[in-house]
Amino acid sequence: MIKVSVLYPNRPGVRFDLGYYCGTHMALVRECLGEACLGVAVDQGLAGGAPGSPAPFVVVGHLFFVSLDSFQRCFAEHGERIMGDLPNFTDAEPQVQISDVRLDWRAPEC
Numbered sequence: 809m810i811k812v813s814v815l816y817p818n819r820p821g822v823r824f825d826l827g828y829y830c831g832t833h834m835a836l837v838r839e840c841l842g843e844a845c846l847g848v849a850v851d852q853g854l855a856g857g858a859p860g861s862p863a864p865f866v867v868v869g870h871l872f873f874v875s876l877d878s879f880q881r882c883f884a885e886h887g888e889r890i891m892g893d894l895p896n897f898t899d900a901e902p903q904v905q906i907s908d909v910r911l912d913w914r915a916p917e918c
Contacts (some may be wrong), residue, residue, distance in 0.1 A: 842885035
């Protein structure tokens with residue numbers, strides 16, 4: 809499984825509308841990517857590793873796909889529309905990492 813992580817760096821004064829991102833933007837992403845996208849997750853940064861330090865990222869969005877090729881085909885077709893929505897919720901410059909998920913364990917309560 810492939811995970812596409814979109815990381816929005818945290819900095820003083822960063823603008824990020826989490827309600828819009830979770831409700832509107834992710835609905836747009838799911839509409840555009842269709843069944844090729846196996847799932848989504850959104851993490852809101854709380855803190856850095858050291859006590860009292862700020863989170864390095866204000867939000868991280870994750871998209872899951874069967875393969876890199878599957879993601880690249882979908883994003884080639886819909887990437888402009890998806891990226892064009894960014895000004896509606898943030899002024900952060902996102903970073904993207906594409907990973908091969910090697911282990912995904914979750915507690916039964918999750």
